[in-house]
Amino acid sequence: MKKLLSGLITFLICFVAIHSAQGASYDHEMKGAGVTFSWKVDGDTLHGKMSAKTKGWVAVGFNPVEQMQGGNYILGYVDGSDVEVVGHFGTRKINHDLDEELGGTSDVTVVGGSEKGGTTTIEFTIPLNSGDEYDTVLEADGETTVVLAHGPPRDSFKARHRKQAIMKVNLSTGEVQ
Numbered sequence: 005m006k007k008l009l010s011g012l013i014t015f016l017i018c019f020v021a022i023h024s025a026q027g028a029s030y031d032h033e034m035k036g037a038g039v040t041f042s043w044k045v046d047g048d049t050l051h052g053k054m055s056a057k058t059k060g061w062v063a064v065g066f067n068p069v070e071q072m073q074g075g076n077y078i079l080g081y082v083d084g085s086d087v088e089v090v091g092h093f094g095t096r097k098i099n100h101d102l103d104e105e106l107g108g109t110s111d112v113t114v115v116g117g118s119e120k121g122g123t124t125t126i127e128f129t130i131p132l133n134s135g136d137e138y139d140t141v142l143e144a145d146g147e148t149t150v151v152l153a154h155g156p157p158r159d160s161f162k163a164r165h166r167k168q169a170i171m172k173v174n175l176s177t178g179e180v181q
């Protein structure tokens with residue numbers, strides 16, 4: 005009986021560990037430029053998961069005004085056991101910089117990351133409205149422009165993407181136009 009009970013407890017611990025390592029469950033999914041982006045809005049928070057066949061960075065961006073300018077970007081890569089995730093802001097059409105370097109704040113929370121079989125997956129949360137001028141305000145029920153891109157097989161946030169996808173989405177309903 006004791007053995008059965010300790011077996012059951014071990015099973016439960018493994019089950020919880022595996023499932024919490026996978027992060028949140030997501031309500032919606034979109035794909036573009038080789039990136040799959042899954043998300044859910046929970047109160048004031050966006051839970052996101054991005055995945056691409058790359059050994060470099062994978063990223064999602066919100067509400068750029070022109071090319072990359074004015075957009076709020078979350079980029080992440082996995083280097084060994086290190087999960088590097090940053091928040092950038094599009095300062096020019098073809099440039100973006102780290103929020104903190106611009107005088108803003110870091111508002112991304114890393115939930116997890118992995119690089120398996122050449123696929124990089126990053127899970128994170130961000131507030132819909134961080135209050136940082138170098139983030140955009142995300143309206144859960146309005147129209148949000150979502151951009152997706154991934155980098156070449158290099159763990160560097162300076163390495164350029166080859167393609168990008170731009171879509172208009174309602175973050176609450178998941179409707180993509």
Ligand code: HEM
Pocket residue numbers: 063064065068070071072077079097098151152153155161162163164165168169170
């Ligand atoms: C990591 C460093 C990055 C570099 C060096 C870079 C570089 C560039 C360059 C040079 C362009 C202009 C391309 C052209 O005019 O043909 C561009 C455009 C663009 N990039 Fe990036 N980029 C980076 C990251 C990102 C990320 C993370 C995203 C989104 C997740 C993104 C989304 C876009 C979009 C939406 C455009 C505009 C494309 C258009 O106008 O049709 N970029 N990027």
